[in-house]
Amino acid sequence: MSGFVVDSTVSSGNSSVAIPTDISGQILDLDEDDDLEVFSKDTTVTDGSSFNASMQTSPASMINQYKFEEDAEDTKDIFVTVDNPESHVTAIETYITYRVVTKTTRSEFDSSEFEVRRRYQDFLWLKGRLEEAHPTLIVHPLPEKFVVKGMVERFNEDFIETRRRALHRFLNKIAEHPIFSSSEDFKIFLTAAPGELTSYKKQGPGFLSRMGETVKAVAAAVRGVRNRPQEFTEMQEYVEAFSQKISSLDKVTQRIVREQKEYLEELKECGPTYALWSQSEEELAEPLKDVAGCVDRCCKETEEQVKNLNDNLIPVLHEYALCTDTLKMRDDLDKAEDRLEWANNALKSDWTRWQKDMRTDLRSAFVDTAERNVNYYEKCLAVWESFLHSQRTDAEGNGNVDFS
């Protein structure tokens, strides 16, 4: 399904970032070709009038809000889904948009249901904003722009589906996060019409990013001998070790997929060989044909199993591997002044929260994988048992063999 969407918004106001209409699309597009960057390099300052709502609360009240939210897991009041990928063709490019549906009872939202279409760039933008605003907190990673291994084209079905799922997970992580979900940027992302979003984006990084920059600058300046809290050191050590493990698991799983695919290639030749044989035989023709059928069915199940690994386990492992890259980068930020004490506390809570989330995600990913593997073997078992059964009934019919 491809619709023809024309991006014809005009930037209003701020002359320093005014971009003529006709090339606005182009400039935004250039980003698509760059590698995914974790932190935005854009530090242009506009008028301070537009700043992120998140910073309006004082650090202290933020902690309180945080603690309060931690217990509110069961009272989820915002639901976000990402689905319905559609491709769009313009004169300059082809791209995919995804439908983002929001259902919420929160009072900050003007209505209870929203439906918008967003493209990958928009998600990137949101992530960047959240990271700027909360440099010490953990933002869930986005899928990479291009999958390096085994990818043929950007827009093949499997790729789009895998990406869709990852984007869905990303937004849900934001929605579930006590601080991020109240972000103004997040709200705009979920609710703004395309034109609105574009102009909002053009306002550039707000006061908050300056704040973020200040934090970084202070941290860099004060790199003295400071008593790092014990927990912090432990956390960093853990992050280091964890990131190794998770990326090992990612690699192992990818290796398994590779081996399975090669196994499948060979197995695919077995069935036809049995079938070929059956053509030379009389009495044996039937059982040989049956075996050929069984092998072919097992091939299909193996194919399914490989796809499952690719679609489910690998993306999750991959995302957590990306997470740890983010985590490791935060090393500078802990050597901070007292004025960033609040950051440490929020950081700790966020860290605990993240760990809990991680455990849940990985546990369910592995449980899911194990279940699918059981399923795979059960299906293959059924295939061969039915063959055996058919042979038994034949044999007993002819009075030949006793299978007891």
Next chain:
Amino acid sequence: SARVMPTQERKLFSSTLFHKIFKAHTSLSLKKCKGCLYKISTSMVEKGTSLLKMMEISVAEAEKRTGKNAVNMQETYTVYLIETRPVDAASEGTNPVPDSLWRRYSEFELLRNYLLVTYPFSVVPPLPEKRAEFVWHKLSADNMDPDFVERRRVGLENFLLRVASHPDLSSDKIFYSFLTEENGWKETVFETGFQAKADSRLKALNATFRVKNPDKRFAEMKHYGDELQSVISQLLRVRARAADRLYGVYKVHGNYGRVFSEWSAIEKEMGDGLQSAGHHMDAYAASVDDILEEEEHYADQLKEYLFYADALRAVCRKHELTQYELEMAAQDLTSKKQQREELATGTIRTFSLKGMTSKLFGQETPEQREAKVKMLETQIEEGEELVKERNTECEEFVKSAWVDIERFKEQKDHDLREALISYAIMQISMCKKGIQVWNNAKECFSKM
């Protein structure tokens, strides 16, 4: 067919079958039964055969020996222990020590070559392969490798059982003495003079010749033999490659075990779940060794029929040779008769140098012609005898060969069907193991 045993007798017969390990099993279970499956496929042997009625035969052990060979050089080789025991002894409940002797592979080969020459119309059971072929990376191609030796031991036993249950071959004296006379057996074989026959046969078979009126049935059989050989080779190749890959899949899961274990060390709550899940992954990785070992037995069953295909083709080729020799004799006779006719009537229809020279340089004398005619008459008489002989030979060959081919067909259909069934059972066993491991792993994961 009258040769097929009714169900009850078969059950009884197969239960008296002796293979040490097989004794412990009465069902088609696979566990820890090296060679068991292989034996089951040959358990449906025919009862009416003399030798197996009288004695139990087994190749019980294999041993390495070193000695000097024909050119006085040191060599290492393997010998196999052949044990025989009278059948009545076992059924009476007493367990006397079996008679035994050691033989090496080359002696088995000698025996088989003797049988091939002496019973050209029989589909002679094949020996296990001389060198390991269709190996996948973990299997050794080394003849001294203990796994290879073990599989060969089973194959040799199978060969002896096949011969001992063959209606024609089982009553052969040389075969009997192979099983019972350790010393001097080789000499006895050579004394039969089979070697000379073997050489001439070999030469004849290797020469290219064409039969004028090929027997359709044998031509079809030969073609079937070709196809069987080709398709089983292909199957063995593909299977070996798939086995190699499957090995890789399972073994990589061992890495999960390692990483989970390491990871569990840095986790508090998840630690136990991860650790035990890791153990299950290790078990999964290890399980492939048994799985593939069992599959090797299946491959061995296929290999036997790969080589049987060759034996079948050999019979067809020998028939062709017999037919050809008959045709040659008949042709020769016809040409001699024609010559006689020409001499008698004076017309020359067949070209002969003598005829031409006599035309050119003058006629021969009546005495000369008389002598010639007499010689031809003798030759024609002899020729007619030869044709009669060869004709009988051919007819008998066809009769005997066709009987054995039919017997072989039935045996093949039965054995291969059993092999396919055993393959299915193996797959089922593999799936059950997989289900168990992953269910266990799932439990551990959910405790994370």
